[in-house]
Amino acid sequence: MRTDRRSVLKLGAGLLLSHWVRAQRASWPEPPVLRAQEGRLLLELPAAPTRLKVAGREALLWTYGGSFPGPTLRVRPGDEVRLTLVNRLPEATNLHWHGLPIPPKVDDPFREIPKGEAWTYAFTVPKELAGTFWYHPHLHGKVAPQLFAGLAGALVVESPLDRLPELQEAEEHLLVLKDLALENGQPAPHTPMDWVNGKEGDLVLVNGALRPTLQAQKATLRLRLLNAANARYFRLRLEDHPLYLIAADGGFLEEPYELEELLLAPGERAEVLVRFRKEGAFRLLLLPYERGVHAMPMAHGMHGMAPADQEEPLLTLVAPQNPKPLPLPLRLARLPRLEKPQATWRLVFGEDMMAGRFFINGQAFDPKRVDLRGQQGQLILLEVENGGDMDHPFHLHTHPFQVLSLGGKPFPHRAWKDTVNLKAKEVARLLVPLGLPGRTVFHCHIVEHEDRGMMGVLEVG
Ligand code: C2O
Ligand code: CU
Ligand code: CU
Numbered sequence: 001m002r003t004d005r006r007s008v009l010k011l012g013a014g015l016l017l018s019h020w021v022r023a024q025r026a027s028w029p030e031p032p033v034l035r036a037q038e039g040r041l042l043l044e045l046p047a048a049p050t051r052l053k054v055a056g057r058e059a060l061l062w063t064y065g066g067s068f069p070g071p072t073l074r075v076r077p078g079d080e081v082r083l084t085l086v087n088r089l090p091e092a093t094n095l096h097w098h099g100l101p102i103p104p105k106v107d108d109p110f111r112e113i114p115k116g117e118a119w120t121y122a123f124t125v126p127k128e129l130a131g132t133f134w135y136h137p138h139l140h141g142k143v144a145p146q147l148f149a150g151l152a153g154a155l156v157v158e159s160p161l162d163r164l165p166e167l168q169e170a171e172e173h174l175l176v177l178k179d180l181a182l183e184n185g186q187p188a189p190h191t192p193m194d195w196v197n198g199k200e201g202d203l204v205l206v207n208g209a210l211r212p213t214l215q216a217q218k219a220t221l222r223l224r225l226l227n228a229a230n231a232r233y234f235r236l237r238l239e240d241h242p243l244y245l246i247a248a249d250g251g252f253l254e255e256p257y258e259l260e261e262l263l264l265a266p267g268e269r270a271e272v273l274v275r276f277r278k279e280g281a282f283r284l285l286l287l288p289y290e291r292g293v294h295a296m297p298m299a300h301g302m303h304g305m306a307p308a309d310q311e312e313p314l315l316t317l318v319a320p321q322n323p324k325p326l327p328l329p330l331r332l333a334r335l336p337r338l339e340k341p342q343a344t345w346r347l348v349f350g351e352d353m354m355a356g357r358f359f360i361n362g363q364a365f366d367p368k369r370v371d372l373r374g375q376q377g378q379l380i381l382l383e384v385e386n387g388g389d390m391d392h393p394f395h396l397h398t399h400p401f402q403v404l405s406l407g408g409k410p411f412p413h414r415a416w417k418d419t420v421n422l423k424a425k426e427v428a429r430l431l432v433p434l435g436l437p438g439r440t441v442f443h444c445h446i447v448e449h450e451d452r453g454m455m456g457v458l459e460v461g
Contacts, residue, residue, distance in 0.1 A: 068150045265421035342380070
């Protein structure tokens with residue numbers, strides 16, 4: 001296919017700077033949005049070291065398209081995407097389309113794009129797909145440092161359901177949740193303990209900003225949340241208000257599900273409605289979460305361990321005057337009941353803390369080995385057991401699944417997921433309809449664990 005040069009969006013500093021300046025002025029930061037035009041999104045996206053201001057400090061991050069987080073791609077089912085990743089990093093990289101059921105030949109985690117080279121990802125957004133997805137590097141062994149350095153962006157697939165009056169009239173925002181630590185104006189390097197626990201940063205950012213404030217114009221908000229952190233869990237509660245979960249990783253639920261708290265493990269997404277019941281400023285609080293990290297006492301305290309701290313504000317929502325929220329949508333998507341799996345597969349996560357190695361079924365990742373083999377159209381009951389002492393979020397590419405049970409309890413709602421968190425010793429039972437053929441991967445989405453072996457290969461014929 002020839003690329004029409006004139007219609008390719010080139011992300012030079014200019015375009016993004018203008019977006020950025022506008023976002024700063026509005027005080028609520030949101031990544032620039034790149035929308036498909038007439039069914040096509042043609043885009044040249046550089047990955048490059050970029051000087052930015054983060055939380056009031058000068059920083060040299062690695063970005064997509066010059067912004068942190070990267071630009072939000074907005075498409076519709078059936079749109080054609082043609083994105084050329086231009087690697088201006090000092091090392092090899094690649095791109096993964098997290099959550100999209102597209103051919104593994106395109107979304108290929110085994111591909112390597114050397115420095116100075118470019119690669120074009122071309123695919124059609126699947127019909128029937130809608131939701132909040134994301135893109136990030138996936139070069140084995142390099143994912144953790146590259147993601148921590150800033151390489152991540154959201155991809156929103158719009159849905160006909162977005163036009164339900166209860167959703168269309170809501171005010172929509174994206175919240176990319178991502179932490180960062182800076183050292184000498186650069187992303188702090190990984191310590192040996194970071195490679196065991198997964199790296200967390202002291203700057204807990206929303207769309208790259210520290211504790212931003214959103215002045216709502218409307219009384220109902222639709223928030224798309226993405227945990228794009230390496231290892232930090234976001235356990236969230238909104239002051240004085242419940243959250244109404246309407247969508248999980250892979251799209252809409254069947255109906256809204258009321259939550260007092262929302263937990264997002266690395267890689268997970270959620271869409272929630274906020275319905276202001278009074279005027280005022282309400283903080284979205286980050287609550288402590290115990291994920292079983294290993295502490296190593298050091299001269300200056302417990303280094304590498306998230307302190308078992310108290311709740312802290314992540315952002316503030318300011319309600320409009322005299323708010324009158326929209327009614328809740330009664331019905332959202334219709335999801336298929338998956339029944340009678342044809343095979344049962346079992347995966348067990350394992351840790352060797354001392355060696356800093358991680359395993360699935362006792363083996364570290366080997367790109368040349370196929371760990372699971374199936375046929376397109378098969379329904380698999382996949383049992384994933386966390387045999388370790390830390391939480392591990394299980395993630396599967398290409399084949400969205402439904403969670404049957406987690407930790408012995410039936411999952412509270414039907415949803416398409418691609419990432420599910422397992423606490424220590426928990427078992428998740430997943431129903432996976434095998435989709436597009438090809439070779440793909442499953443792994444822990446604490447990306448340090450993925451880089452250090454907690455990944456396997458699935459081949460569907
Ligand atoms: Cu978001 Cu294989 O990962
Ligand atoms: Cu993925
Ligand atoms: Cu893990």
